[in-house]
Amino acid sequence: MSRYILSRLGQALLVLWIAFTVSYLLLQALPGDAILIKFQNPELGLGPEQIAALREAYGVDSPLWQQYLHTLGNFLTGQFGYSVVGSVPVAHELLANLPATARLASLGLILATALALAIAFLATLAPFAWLRGALQSIPALFVSIPVFWLGIMLIQIFSFRLKWISVINPGEIEGLILPVITLAVPISAPLAQILLRNIDEASTQGYVAVARAKGASPTWVLWKHVARNALLPTLTIAGILFGELLAGAVITETVFGLNGIGGLTERSVRFQDTSVIQAVVVFSAAAFVLVNLAVDLLYPVFDPRLRKAKGVLA
Amino acid sequence: MVQFKEAALVRSILTLDRRTALKGLAGALLAGMAMPAFAQDAPVTGGTLIYLEQQAHTNLYPPAGGFYPNGGVLNQITDKLTYQNPQTLEIEPWLAESWEVNDTATEYTFKLRPGVTFSDGTPLDAKTVALNYDTFGLGNKDLKYPVSEVINNYDRAEVIDDLTVRFHFKAPSPGFLQGTAVIGSGIVAASTLARPYDELGDATKIIGTGPFVVESETLGKELNLKAREDYTWGPVKFAHQGRAYLDGIKYIITPEDSVRIGALLAGQADAIRQIQAYDEPQVVDAGFPIYAPGTRGLNNAISFRPDNPLVADLRVRQALLLATNRKEIVDTLFSANYPLATSILSSQAAGYVDLSDKLVFDQDKAKALFAEAGWTPGADGILEKDGSKLDLTVYVSLPQPQNEGVLQLLAQQWAQVGVKLNVLAGDAGSRTLDLLDPLKTPVNVTMVGRADPDVIKSAYYPKNRDWLLQKGGSSDKTNFVDEKLNALLEGLAAETNREKRLAISGEIQNHVLDQAYTIPFFEEPQAFATAPYVNGLEFEAVGRPSFYNTWLAAH
Numbered sequence: 001m002s003r004y005i006l007s008r009l010g011q012a013l014l015v016l017w018i019a020f021t022v023s024y025l026l027l028q029a030l031p032g033d034a035i036l037i038k039f040q041n042p043e044l045g046l047g048p049e050q051i052a053a054l055r056e057a058y059g060v061d062s063p064l065w066q067q068y069l070h071t072l073g074n075f076l077t078g079q080f081g082y083s084v085v086g087s088v089p090v091a092h093e094l095l096a097n098l099p100a101t102a103r104l105a106s107l108g109l110i111l112a113t114a115l116a117l118a119i120a121f122l123a124t125l126a127p128f129a130w131l132r133g134a135l136q137s138i139p140a141l142f143v144s145i146p147v148f149w150l151g152i153m154l155i156q157i158f159s160f161r162l163k164w165i166s167v168i169n170p171g172e173i174e175g176l177i178l179p180v181i182t183l184a185v186p187i188s189a190p191l192a193q194i195l196l197r198n199i200d201e202a203s204t205q206g207y208v209a210v211a212r213a214k215g216a217s218p219t220w221v222l223w224k225h226v227a228r229n230a231l232l233p234t235l236t237i238a239g240i241l242f243g244e245l246l247a248g249a250v251i252t253e254t255v256f257g258l259n260g261i262g263g264l265t266e267r268s269v270r271f272q273d274t275s276v277i278q279a280v281v282v283f284s285a286a287a288f289v290l291v292n293l294a295v296d297l298l299y300p301v302f303d304p305r306l307r308k309a310k311g312v313l314a
Numbered sequence: 315m316v317q318f319k320e321a322a323l324v325r326s327i328l329t330l331d332r333r334t335a336l337k338g339l340a341g342a343l344l345a346g347m348a349m350p351a352f353a354q355d356a357p358v359t360g361g362t363l364i365y366l367e368q369q370a371h372t373n374l375y376p377p378a379g380g381f382y383p384n385g386g387v388l389n390q391i392t393d394k395l396t397y398q399n400p401q402t403l404e405i406e407p408w409l410a411e412s413w414e415v416n417d418t419a420t421e422y423t424f425k426l427r428p429g430v431t432f433s434d435g436t437p438l439d440a441k442t443v444a445l446n447y448d449t450f451g452l453g454n455k456d457l458k459y460p461v462s463e464v465i466n467n468y469d470r471a472e473v474i475d476d477l478t479v480r481f482h483f484k485a486p487s488p489g490f491l492q493g494t495a496v497i498g499s500g501i502v503a504a505s506t507l508a509r510p511y512d513e514l515g516d517a518t519k520i521i522g523t524g525p526f527v528v529e530s531e532t533l534g535k536e537l538n539l540k541a542r543e544d545y546t547w548g549p550v551k552f553a554h555q556g557r558a559y560l561d562g563i564k565y566i567i568t569p570e571d572s573v574r575i576g577a578l579l580a581g582q583a584d585a586i587r588q589i590q591a592y593d594e595p596q597v598v599d600a601g602f603p604i605y606a607p608g609t610r611g612l613n614n615a616i617s618f619r620p621d622n623p624l625v626a627d628l629r630v631r632q633a634l635l636l637a638t639n640r641k642e643i644v645d646t647l648f649s650a651n652y653p654l655a656t657s658i659l660s661s662q663a664a665g666y667v668d669l670s671d672k673l674v675f676d677q678d679k680a681k682a683l684f685a686e687a688g689w690t691p692g693a694d695g696i697l698e699k700d701g702s703k704l705d706l707t708v709y710v711s712l713p714q715p716q717n718e719g720v721l722q723l724l725a726q727q728w729a730q731v732g733v734k735l736n737v738l739a740g741d742a743g744s745r746t747l748d749l750l751d752p753l754k755t756p757v758n759v760t761m762v763g764r765a766d767p768d769v770i771k772s773a774y775y776p777k778n779r780d781w782l783l784q785k786g787g788s789s790d791k792t793n794f795v796d797e798k799l800n801a802l803l804e805g806l807a808a809e810t811n812r813e814k815r816l817a818i819s820g821e822i823q824n825h826v827l828d829q830a831y832t833i834p835f836f837e838e839p840q841a842f843a844t845a846p847y848v849n850g851l852e853f854e855a856v857g858r859p860s861f862y863n864t865w866l867a868a869h
Contacts, residue, residue: 032743040746040788042762043381043713045463047777048788050453057458087373087515088533096533155573160580167573168566168582169364257568259535272743 012289019285027274034084034272035060081275090279101260105245108183116191124199143189147248151182151255179256183248187241194237198230231302239295357865362562366574366586370534370567375514377450377462379497385858392500392522397549398855403664403765405491407550419486419810426477430547432503433527440479444471446501458511464493486808489768497858525558525862537565559865585844591649597843606651606839607853608662609763612773613655613834617760619752619783621794629687631830636680637731644836647719655834657823665767665819672827680731697732705734709745711759750789761838765855767819771803
């Protein structure tokens with residue numbers, strides 16, 4: 001088991017380095033650079049000579065490989081540099097935004113999972129065929145709701161009209177309710193869809209027929225026999241959806257005026273703020289790798305067959 | 315000149331009067347004019363104002379105050395040497411009690427007000443003021459500070475005594491006195507200027523003498539200011555000298571337009587910045603006042619880069635000016651808060667000349683001029699000459715109100731006379747690079763706010779913003795030069811006689827329109843709205859809010 005984790009860690013480091021390098025090269029291939037965009041901007045009203053002096057001070061015209069090695073070296077020693085747009089150390093921006101996004105994304109994922117389970121189980125257990133059909137079409141509806149529209153609608157209804165929840169200056173928990181719902185709804189759709197499909201598939205298996213023949217109730221069969229087998233592929237998808245959560249967070253954060261990695265990334269890409277993007281890429285890649293590692297380690301918990309297989313291999 | 319200013323004032327009163335008459339909003343007239351507090355009730359001390367801002371501030375080095383969100387913060391936490399009265403545009407004492415200027419405008423001596431302190435307890439003295447202006451005037455290469463746009467020909471500062479400082483200039487700098495009043499000239503403590511430029515995006519590091527102090531901040535989300543109890547140095551001519559009436563201001567970044575407006579109307583916020591013209595009715599209908607102070611500089615416009623062969627011919631530029639229905643643009647997209655431009659300069663600016671007769675819409679005349687210049691319609695209806703089409707490209711400018719709509723409408727108008735205008739959004743990098751190449755961008759969106767004639771030089775002079783992309787300016791790809799314009803601009807920046815200076819400004823306004831370099835659309839305001847109980851919201855001369863005299867009535 002420890003060898004397995006070590007090799008996975010090695011892979012993770014490789015992934016991080018590749019993500020760093022590829023994003024660096026892609027950013028460099030874009031026309032212009034952060035310093036040009038910042039100082040050639042009319043808001044400062046600088047003349048051409050003043051801009052040239054600043055470019056020299058920032059060393060942005062030195063060879064690419066020098067800048068790359070310099071940045072990589074800084075990252076390895078934990079120095080992420082300064083955000084050109086925000087004019088604060090990148091570490092401060094990450095500190096202000098990472099925990100907020102982590103909280104929003106994990107709560108969003110939890111709610112999405114709960115929604116997906118609820119939809120799938122209800123759609124399987126509901127008493128009438130028409131009701132089951134209606135419940136089964138919910139994922140298609142959820143996935144087609146634009147996040148942007150959903151967020152604004154929730155605010156308009158629950159905050160501005162009913163005045164139940166404040167969007168401006170809300171309490172800690174109050175401020176999370178609407179954004180988490182906004183984020184969770186579209187994410188829950190693919191989860192529910194996969195779960196439903198797998199429940200359907202598992203239900204046709206022989207062991208289900210046997211369990212039914214033994215007189216087990218539908219709920220017992222679903223919970224003890226079908227669900228356990230249907231959950232595995234769903235777990236895999238949940239790991240992958242984590243990336244989508246980060247992307248969905250951009251819009252949710254903008255609509256609700258929350259700070260977070262989503263908004264920070266959007267701004268940094270827009271202004272080619274290299275050091276911030278590099279840091280975000282490395283952190284997101286790390287989060288992605290960790291979540292998927294966790295998912296892999298969770299498989300044996302859900303499926304005893306995998307536990308035994310590992311044992312045999314070891 | 316006085317007449318022109320009066321005309322502008324009368325017009326703004328009329329605009330407000332119509333609105334108040336329509337909506338029956340008592341008191342909005344006074345509030346809307348941003349007059350110092352002589353409102354109906356005595357100001358109430360206390361309360362925190364919740365202010366929704368569209369964008370987070372960036373670097374708070376005072377000369378970066380041109381960016382609206384930055385100016386909105388800096389104006390509360392820093393004071394300036396002088397105060398420019400937004401009604402008269404006169405320069406009045408503030409942190410400087412008095413000043414003297416020599417005849418050639420190369421030496422300015424300021425006597426500082428005694429007893430002023432920074433929020434970290436250090437006193438405001440000549441040494442600190444000298445350090446501020448040395449940094450603004452010369453930059454600081456080691457710490458990467460850029461120079462300030464408003465300070466020209468700066469040489470050095472000289473500390474005469476504890477409270478007297480003299481600035482020396484290499485050449486006459488008549489615009490400097492007004493330059494000490496602008497948002498970009500807020501005085502900060504020596505400790506702030508000792509930090510690297512790259513750290514000044516952290517508001518808590520900006521130590522000023524202003525009526526408010528930064529209490530805490532969550533980057534990109536929220537900024538809390540609190541009133542300074544020991545503040546006693548408001549602008550000298552203000553009746554109010556002591557602490558601000560508000561206990562604090564909470565800035566909350568709310569990028570989404572509908573959320574800002576909805577929150578204001580639902581009572582979750584007290585004041586908001588940035589309301590588009592099409593959203594104004596729902597705010598006004600709810601009985602909430604809108605404030606739209608002008609930015610008093612060069613109007614929202616497009617400017618040509620004559621180095622591009624397509625627009626090198628004066629007749630082509632004139633024809634494009636004639637083919638532009640500016641009134642349709644303003645009537646379709648904007649409101650009474652966006653007056654139709656009648657010169658390149660705002661009608662609320664000193665030296666403004668009404669040049670409406672040079673800004674007429676006449677499609678027939680435009681077509682005739684194109685024909686005279688040798689452009690004939692091709693098979694697709696687009697004008698052609700020697701095998702090239704009159705196909706122009708412009709980039710949308712995001713900070714300008716509804717700029718994409720303006721340019722799309724312009725493209726439709728120009729299409730009627732056979733000119734193709736491509737409106738591009740583009741990423742920031744391509745946009746910045748293309749804008750330096752006149753061949754790629756024959757037209758650019760231009761606008762700048764500042765209440766001094768120097769603003770014209772800032773805009774057109776090749777060593778400054780270089781709007782026409784002249785040789786020796788920002789672009790290495792251009793050969794175009796207008797010697798006459800540049801000489802006038804240099805004269806404007808150096809003329810010490812006020813009357814003569816304003817006359818030069820008028821000459822430049824005429825020259826720019828005669829050459830059809832710029833097509834001005836409207837006088838760009840900054841739009842704010844508040845709840846009805848918010849009183850005394852004021853604006854400095856170019857529309858940045860000041861909360862010093864603001865107070866909250868019982869509600």
